[in-house]
Amino acid sequence: GAVVSQHPSRVICKSGTSVKIECRSLDFQATTMFWYRQFPKQSLMLMATSNEGSKATYEQGVEKDKFLINHASLTLSTLTVTSAHPEDSSFYICSAGLIRSYNEQFFGPGTRLTVL
Amino acid sequence: AQSVTQLDSQVPVFEEAPVELRCNYSSSVSVYLFWYVQYPNQGLQLLLKYLSGSTLVKGINGFEAEFNKSQTSFHLRKPSVHISDTAEYFCAVSGLYGGSQGNLIFGKGTKLSVKP
Numbered sequence: 340g341a342v343v344s345q346h347p348s349r350v351i352c353k354s355g356t357s358v359k360i361e362c363r364s365l366d367f368q369a370t371t372m373f374w375y376r377q378f379p380k381q382s383l384m385l386m387a388t389s390n391e392g393s394k395a396t397y398e399q400g401v402e403k404d405k406f407l408i409n410h411a412s413l414t415l416s417t418l419t420v421t422s423a424h425p426e427d428s429s430f431y432i433c434s435a436g437l438i439r440s441y442n443e444q445f446f447g448p449g450t451r452l453t454v455l
Numbered sequence: 456a457q458s459v460t461q462l463d464s465q466v467p468v469f470e471e472a473p474v475e476l477r478c479n480y481s482s483s484v485s486v487y488l489f490w491y492v493q494y495p496n497q498g499l500q501l502l503l504k505y506l507s508g509s510t511l512v513k514g515i516n517g518f519e520a521e522f523n524k525s526q527t528s529f530h531l532r533k534p535s536v537h538i539s540d541t542a543e544y545f546c547a548v549s550g551l552y553g554g555s556q557g558n559l560i561f562g563k564g565t566k567l568s569v570k571p
Binding site: 445 | 487489491496497498499500501504545558559561562563564566
């Protein structure tokens with residue numbers, strides 16, 4: 340149980356285009372979904388937290404208009420990187436938290452974004 | 456606010472040797488503690504967690520960790536490592552209560568390299 344999927348696993352796009360990444364909790368309903376960014380050989384940096392049906396809460400320094408998050412249901416959250424540039428190239432990981440869980444998060448497999 | 460320090464960025468070890476990955480945290484509130492493992496180009500997998508109760512926590516793949524409140528540590532140990540344990544290991548902490556304190560704060564990670 341507690342499986343989280345991400346799609347796509349890899350994406351290569353041209354500079355200036357937008358990319359959407361989906362995060363789904365497959366066998367449970369997630370109170371909250373989190374989006375992280377990980378640079379090579381570094382730790383995970385929390386970008387934003389989203390609750391179903393409400394606006395995402397972004398961490399300081401993360402551009403809301405650049406990284407659009409939609410949490411349409413208890414099993415689906417999407418991250419859209421708008422007008423992507425090469426510096427947006429990174430590994431994006433989502434996680435989902437169980438309702439009434441001990442702050443435990445279950446992580447997706449990640450999406451490797453490369454912007455040319 | 457919480458913070459996590461993983462003292463060793465890299466730990467090389469020979470196969471079948473014991474290993475300890477160190478993690479110290481700081482927090483003004485009671486915390487939950489986690490260890491995650493990340494294999495190359497993959498998401499994070501939960502190894503073990505401390506929520507309450509016994510300070511010695513056993514996880515998957517033969518790993519265990521001990522919560523030491525007085526030393527604010529949560530070191531990860533395995534008595535005999537395998538080549539397949541080669542991966543990046545992340546210690547994480549979250550506050551007991553919701554809101555921003557419920558978010559996971561990650562250490563910078565420790566790269567465990569097991570050599571034959």
